[in-house]
Amino acid sequence: MKIGVFICHCGENISRTVDCPRVARVCESYPGVEYAIDYKYMCSDPGQNMIRDAIREKGLDAIVVGSCSPHMHERTFRNAAVSAGINPFLVEIANLREHCSWVHDDVEAATQKAIELVRMAIEKVKRDKPLSKINVPVTKRVLVIGGGIAGIQAALDTANAGYEVVLVEKEPSIGGHMSQLSETFPTLDCSQCILTPRMVEVYQHPKIKLLTYSEVVKIEGFIGNFKATIKKKARHINEELCSGCGLCITKCPTKKKAYNSFEEDLAFRPAVYIPFPQAVPNIPVIDESVCMYYKNGKCGMCVKVCDRGAIDFDQKDTMLVADIGAIIVATGFKLYNIDKKAADSKYKGYGEYGYGKYRDVIDGLQFERIASASGPTAGEIKRPSDGKVPKKIVFIQCVGSRDDSKGISYCSKICCMYTAKHAMLYKHKVHDGEAYIFYMDIRAGGKMYEEFVRRAIEEDDVKYIRGRVSRIYEENGKYIVKGEDTIAGMPVEIDADLVVLATAMIPQENSAALARTIGIPYDKYGFFNEAHPKLRPVESTTAGVFLAGACQSPRDIPESVAMASAAACKATILLSSDTLEREPVVAKVNEDLCAGCFYCKKVCPFGAIEVKDVKDMNGIVYKEVAYINQGVCQGCGTCTATCLSKSIELAGFNNEEIFAEIAAL
Amino acid sequence: MSANDLKATKKLQASFISPTPQTGPDQDHINSTEHIREHTIADEISERTFQDVSLCYQCGKCSAGCPVRYYMDIAPNKVVRLIQLGFYEDALKSDTPWLCAGCLTCSTRCPKEFDLAKFMDAVREIAIEKGVEIKQKNIIKFHKAFLDQIKSHGRAYEVGLVAEYKMKTMDLFQDVDSAPGMYFKGKLGLLPHNIKDRKGVKSIFKKTSGK
Numbered sequence: 009m010k011i012g013v014f015i016c017h018c019g020e021n022i023s024r025t026v027d028c029p030r031v032a033r034v035c036e037s038y039p040g041v042e043y044a045i046d047y048k049y050m051c052s053d054p055g056q057n058m059i060r061d062a063i064r065e066k067g068l069d070a071i072v073v074g075s076c077s078p079h080m081h082e083r084t085f086r087n088a089a090v091s092a093g094i095n096p097f098l099v100e101i102a103n104l105r106e107h108c109s110w111v112h113d114d115v116e117a118a119t120q121k122a123i124e125l126v127r128m129a130i131e132k133v134k135r136d137k138p139l140s141k142i143n144v145p146v147t148k149r150v151l152v153i154g155g156g157i158a159g160i161q162a163a164l165d166t167a168n169a170g171y172e173v174v175l176v177e178k179e180p181s182i183g184g185h186m187s188q189l190s191e192t193f194p195t196l197d198c199s200q201c202i203l204t205p206r207m208v209e210v211y212q213h214p215k216i217k218l219l220t221y222s223e224v225v226k227i228e229g230f231i232g233n234f235k236a237t238i239k240k241k242a243r244h245i246n247e248e249l250c251s252g253c254g255l256c257i258t259k260c261p262t263k264k265k266a267y268n269s270f271e272e273d274l275a276f277r278p279a280v281y282i283p284f285p286q287a288v289p290n291i292p293v294i295d296e297s298v299c300m301y302y303k304n305g306k307c308g309m310c311v312k313v314c315d316r317g318a319i320d321f322d323q324k325d326t327m328l329v330a331d332i333g334a335i336i337v338a339t340g341f342k343l344y345n346i347d348k349k350a351a352d353s354k355y356k357g358y359g360e361y362g363y364g365k366y367r368d369v370i371d372g373l374q375f376e377r378i379a380s381a382s383g384p385t386a387g388e389i390k391r392p393s394d395g396k397v398p399k400k401i402v403f404i405q406c407v408g409s410r411d412d413s414k415g416i417s418y419c420s421k422i423c424c425m426y427t428a429k430h431a432m433l434y435k436h437k438v439h440d441g442e443a444y445i446f447y448m449d450i451r452a453g454g455k456m457y458e459e460f461v462r463r464a465i466e467e468d469d470v471k472y473i474r475g476r477v478s479r480i481y482e483e484n485g486k487y488i489v490k491g492e493d494t495i496a497g498m499p500v501e502i503d504a505d506l507v508v509l510a511t512a513m514i515p516q517e518n519s520a521a522l523a524r525t526i527g528i529p530y531d532k533y534g535f536f537n538e539a540h541p542k543l544r545p546v547e548s549t550t551a552g553v554f555l556a557g558a559c560q561s562p563r564d565i566p567e568s569v570a571m572a573s574a575a576a577c578k579a580t581i582l583l584s585s586d587t588l589e590r591e592p593v594v595a596k597v598n599e600d601l602c603a604g605c606f607y608c609k610k611v612c613p614f615g616a617i618e619v620k621d622v623k624d625m626n627g628i629v630y631k632e633v634a635y636i637n638q639g640v641c642q643g644c645g646t647c648t649a650t651c652l653s654k655s656i657e658l659a660g661f662n663n664e665e666i667f668a669e670i671a672a673l
Numbered sequence: 674m675s676a677n678d679l680k681a682t683k684k685l686q687a688s689f690i691s692p693t694p695q696t697g698p699d700q701d702h703i704n705s706t707e708h709i710r711e712h713t714i715a716d717e718i719s720e721r722t723f724q725d726v727s728l729c730y731q732c733g734k735c736s737a738g739c740p741v742r743y744y745m746d747i748a749p750n751k752v753v754r755l756i757q758l759g760f761y762e763d764a765l766k767s768d769t770p771w772l773c774a775g776c777l778t779c780s781t782r783c784p785k786e787f788d789l790a791k792f793m794d795a796v797r798e799i800a801i802e803k804g805v806e807i808k809q810k811n812i813i814k815f816h817k818a819f820l821d822q823i824k825s826h827g828r829a830y831e832v833g834l835v836a837e838y839k840m841k842t843m844d845l846f847q848d849v850d851s852a853p854g855m856y857f858k859g860k861l862g863l864l865p866h867n868i869k870d871r872k873g874v875k876s877i878f879k880k881t882s883g884k
Contacts, residue, residue, distance in 0.1 A: 360738075360782055406732075411784035448732045478738025478782055492737035494750060499742050 009134055010042035012068040013126060014059055016050030016075035018105055023048075025109040027119040031074065034123050040134055042066050051081045056088040063092035070098035070136065072129040074122065076105040095138035097592070097660055102129040124673055131672035135665045139592040144639045146232035147333040148583045149174065150576075153224055153522070156184020157565055158557025158572040159338035160206050165576035166336070167215035171583050174330050175210065176238055177220045181287035182207050184340055188270060188373060190380035190387075192565060193429040194460035200286060200382065207288040219328070221293060227335070227526045230616070230640035231552030232588050234332040242323040244294035245280075249318035252290035256280050256310035256319065265298035268384075272374040274392060275384040280310055284382065294319075334552050334579040337536060338572060339522060341513040341558040343373055344408035344416065355415045355514075358407060360479045363509060367393040368487060369480060371407075371511045372426055379433045389437050391506045394485075398505030401434055402489045403427045403445045404477050409512035410448065416512055416533065421562040423510035424451045428461045430508060431470040443470045444502055446477050446491050454566070473500055480507060513562040527615055528553050536560050546575040550614065551642070554578050593643035593660045595636050601655030602633040608647035608656060609634060616640035617647065714761045714799060721795040728787045729753045735779030735789050745769040749779060749789060752796065762805070770796040771809040814841040824878050827868030831861050 013035045017023035028046040036044035043066045049055050050073060062068060071094065073085045078101040086096035102125040112118040148171055152163045155177030163175045175182070186192075187207075189199035210216055219238060226237035245256075257280055264276035270283040279299035282292050300307040301321055311319045344355060362369050368391045370378075381387040391398050405427050409420035424447065431443040450472075452458040464470045475492040482488075486503040493500050515534035516522075523530040528548040529537040536559050539547040546554050554575035557568035582588070597608075599622060609617040620635035634656070636647070648656045657663065719725050729750070736748040746768040747755075755764035770793045779789040800807060807813060818837040822830045835852075839845050855861050868874070 406784075410730075413782075413784050413786045448730070475733035475737060476784065478734050478778075490737050492733040492742075492748060492750070494731060494733035494736070494748070497748050497751060499737065499748075 009040055009070060010066060010068045011040050011130055011133060012059070012062050012066065012071040013041055013044035013130065014050055014055075014062075014071065014073045014075075015044070015046035015104070015122075015126070016055070016073065017046065017048045018050075018076055018109075019048065022075075022104050022109040022122075025112055025115055025118040026104055026122045027115060028074075028122075030119055031104075031122050031126060035072075035126050035130065038127065038130055041130060042068060050075055051084050056084070059085065059088045060092040063089065063094055068094070070094065070100075070133045072100045072102060072126060072133055074102040074104045074126045074129075077101075077103050077107075095140075097139040098133060098136050100129040100133040100136065102126045128669040128672045131668040132665045135668050136660070139659055142590040142592050142594070142638050143587045144230070144232055144590060145587055146583060146585065147234070147331045148172065149330065149332050150334050150336060150579050150583070151176065151224070151234070151236050151330065151332040152336045152338060153526075154184070154338035154340055154557070154559070155179075155182030155210075155218075155220065156338060156340045156557060156568075157186040157203065157206075158340065158559075158563075158568040159184070159336070160203075160210055161569045161572035162336045162338055162556050162576045162579075163210055163216050164206065164213065165573050166579055167213050169576070169580040171215065171580060173213075173216045174236070174238075174332070175216055175218050176222050176224055177218075178223050179283060180221045180243070180281075180291075180293040181283045181289070182210060182218065182220060183284075183286075183288065185373070186565060187284060187286070188272070188380070189376050190383070191429065191433060193425045194454075194456040196429070196432070198381075204286045204288075207286070211288045218289065220289060222328075224522070224525065225327075228615075229332075230637060231550075231590075232333050232582070233639060234335060234552065236330050236332050236335075238328045238330065240326045240328060242325050243291065244296070244319065244321055244323050245292055246318045246320050246323070247289070247291055249316045250291045251316055251318075252282075252292075254282070254292070255313045257282065257292055259309050259313045261307065261309055262298055262300060266295060271377050271384050272371075274374055274377055286382075294321075334554065334582050335526065336554045336556055336572075336575045336579055337522075337526065337528070337548070337559055338556040338568075338575075339516050339519060339559040341562065342516055343371055344512040344514050345371060355408070356413070358414070358509070361404070361407070361477070361507070361509060362480050362482070362487075363407075366480070366482055366487060366507075367391075368398075368505065369507045369509065371509050372423070372430065375430050375508045379430070379437070387437075389434055389441075396505065397438055398441065399438070400442045400502065400504045401431075401438075401444070401506045401508065402477075402487075402502055402504040403431055403443070403508045403510060404489075405445065405447045405510045406476070407509040407511045408514075416514070418512075418533070418562070419451065420510075420512035421451065422513065422564045424449075425454075425457055425460065425564065427508075427510045428452075428464040428470070432464045432468050435464075435468040435470060443468075444489075444504075445470060445472050446475060446489075447472055448474070448476060454564075475500070513558060515559060519559065526550070526553055527613075528555075546571055546578055552582060590639065591643065593658065594638045594641040595643065595645070595647050595656050595658045597634045597636055598655040598657070599633045601653050603653045603655075604632045604634070605652060606634060607650050607652060611646050611650045613644065613646065614640050614642050616642070713759065714765075715756050715759065717799060718756060718792060718795045721798070722788065722791045724787060724791070726753060726756050726792070728785050729757065730785060732784060734782055734784060738778045738782055740776060740778065741772050741774055745772050749773070749793070753787075753789070753792065756796070764796065765800040765803060765805045766808070768808055769793075770800065771807060771812045811842050811844075814838060817841070820878075822865075824875060825871070826865045827871045827874045828866065830865035832863060833865060835861075 015028045015032045017028050032044040032046040043062055047055050082101050086099045089099045090096050104122050108118055108122050150166045150173050152159045152175045155175055163173045167173045186199055186203050192199050221243055222238050222240045225239045228235045260278035260280045262279040265279055266277055267273040268275045268277040280292050280294045296302045377383040378385055405423050409416055434443050452461045473493050475494045477489055477491040479490045480487050487507050489502045489504050491500045519534040528550045536555050538545050539549045548555055556572040556575040557563055616637045618635045619632050621629040622631045622633055624630050645658050648658045715726050733750050736742055736750045752764050752769050773793040775790050777790050815838055818834055822834045
């Protein structure tokens with residue numbers, strides 16, 4: 009075997025502490041090494057040409073490059089080798105920069121270490137086997153989980169690119185939190201006016217299959233070949249027959265049985281309901297927990313009034329299975345809400361603000377509903393306790409966010425903007441009212457955002473007070489807000505009629521469970537993790553699964569939409585080819601040795617390991633062994649390390665290669 | 674582990690492990706002065722309270738809830754700010770640490786879990802050690818009188834405390850009118866109620882203060 013060794017100076021990054029010419033000289037004398045040379049920038053065009061020319065002229069079979077981390081330029085050097093006719097897996101990188109020159113300052117010792125690192129790579133490359141890429145087929149259909157603005161955008165973009173989309177939404181209607189908003193910053197355009205046309209577009213799109221009131225319960229398979237199991241919850245209304253006339257809703261005798269969650273519990277709804285008048289699809293749901301028919305078998309008023317016979321009390325949850333090529337997760341957020349109902353929450357509440365105790369201490373989404381023209385007060389600002397118009401209103405920012413003591417350290421990002429918007433909306437509707445905002449910092453990064461906040465201060469006369477509120481207590485129907493103006497350095501007390509807390513965005517309740525179902529990583533709060541914070545922001549680390557919107561971190565509408573379009577683009581890139589090429593660095597089981605303990609199945613973070621029956625000549629199963637799905641395996645090597653019988657080998661990193669490396673040290 | 678815990682642990686180690694004397698030329702690169710930062714009062718406070726003063730992000734929630742805030746010359750959060758910025762003299766001379774009643778409202782509500790009451794303790798200690806002129810002289814006298822009572826009786830003895838405080842300040846008639854009411858409500862016992870193990874308490878004083 010003829011091996012070529014190429015030592016890169018990396019400008020001065022490596023050569024400052026490693027004597028590169030000497031490393032090349034020493035390595036040239038090793039058995040098997042045909043040619044060794046050093047150069048200032050091996051990754052540059054002349055550098056790559058040196059590699060190509062050397063391979064052709066000296067007839068090299070394999071090469072070792074002593075350079076930066078393989079994360080940086082492994083692909084570059086492999087491509088160079090391929091163009092000169094060498095298999096890309098006969099290229100080894102010795103990391104002389106991150107592992108040597110950057111972390112040492114003694115030239116002699118660093119040079120010695122560099123020589124050893126290169127020698128290890130030489131020993132490994134001698135044993136490397138040529139590998140070829142794995143091809144897997146692709147199902148041309150995208151699953152979008154979550155029907156908020158991010159999910160809607162992702163579904164529309166993917167469908168308009170010509171691919172089929174399955175959009176799954178757990179609520180009876182798509183629209184998400186954006187449908188609850190009154191007006192949106194920084195333009196103050198009406199949220200419903202810009203959202204509802206898109207909802208209708210989703211409903212009417214021939215390529216989109218919309219599954220509302222449904223949840224994803226299981227994801228199997230791998231990139232290009234997922235199999236999703238979706239639970240369609242029983243609406244108790246036949247979707248084909250229902251015309252959406254709404255007669256069942258108006259005639260239902262249980263008028264005020266349940267809190268209306270769309271109105272953030274500020275209003276009631278009957279047992280049969282649609283979340284809001286513009287809901288898509290416009291098909292009601294019967295809530296079993298409050299419907300009288302399910303309590304005592306009587307009533308059935310809706311059956312009587314429905315002339316299309318769409319009411320079906322016996323409807324059951326159904327399971328649908330769909331073949332999917334790519335998944336876009338857009339499950340969004342919920343608001344940090346600690347009141348008496350959520351006593352078992354992992355986050356501590358705000359006892360000092362009386363959150364959940366005083367009816368006029370509300371959160372941001374509740375204020376959105378109060379300010380919304382379609383809300384419970386028809387757009388008039390009235391406080392929940394007695395319906396009076398508040399003359400003094402206090403907004404408090406950073407409630408739940410940036411607060412280590414309550415369990416959330418991150419900045420919720422959108423609260424500065426929506427609080428400014430709230431104060432503005434209030435001042436536009438209550439002209440003689442006073443609006444105060446307690447803030448710690450104003451984070452208004454974004455196009456026209458800072459100008460928007462200044463407009464609230466300068467044009468609408470909103471009083472910004474820098475400082476956190478310590479306590480709120482009730483006194484004679486007023487809420488005394490005790491704060492400190494840290495700029496003026498003096499204490500502040502405001503007797504407010506209504507207090508709005510800008511509570512933090514947190515992930516949906518079941519986000520961690522969903523992440524485990526799909527097989528994607530999530531952080532300690534439950535937000536899904538992107539593959540790279542800068543360069544791969546909409547991809548998860550699991551191949552074929554993409555992220556959009558506030559399920560990844562707090563996001564506002566423009567960012568969610570941008571992310572959704574980006575995720576849709578990534579998904580369509582994936583689906584645009586008929587087969588997928590995968591890196592062949594995957595694990596393989598030696599079925600003769602495998603004892604079938606399936607420890608590997610337990611530790612595999614990607615669910616790549618399956619049970620395979622081994623049959624004798626008569627077709628009778630005589631043992632079970634592990635089988636690794638090459639489409640799913642990411643080559644992490646966890647199973648290899650776990651396997652008790654040493655029967656799993658990772659291609660490109662097998663035991664022989666690794667031991668040879670160690671022995672060379 | 675939160676940043677607070679981590680910093681606390683580091684400080685804990687730093688305060689309990691005394692630097693080993695370094696000798697020989699090998700240690701020169703460790704001993705060279707460019708690596709050693711001046712040990713500031715902020716560092717000292719951080720070490721005494723096991724929490725880094727840089728934790729405070731100046732939200733002002735402590736000052737907003739402080740019951741004695743109205744009597745202070747500068748807000749409690751500003752004392753932390755002055756220490757953070759290195760204006761030690763202004764911080765140590767301030768009334769605020771001396772007026773702090775140690776009610777712990779600030780420490781309980783702090784979003785960064787910064788124990789401000791503990792911080793104020795450290796500021797008071799350092800102010801005394803540095804011999805800074807303290808405006809609230811009577812408050813130190815009160816503290817001393819209180820500790821004397823604990824030292825001799827093992828618990829607070831109100832009449833003794835009042836007597837000693839008045840002797841120290843020579844302000845004999847302050848609050849005298851409230852004495853009868855307190856006496857008849859049983860708040861002022863004439864004789865001290867000593868605890869059983871007074872020697873034990875004394876030995877604690879001896880160990881901690883050397884007196």
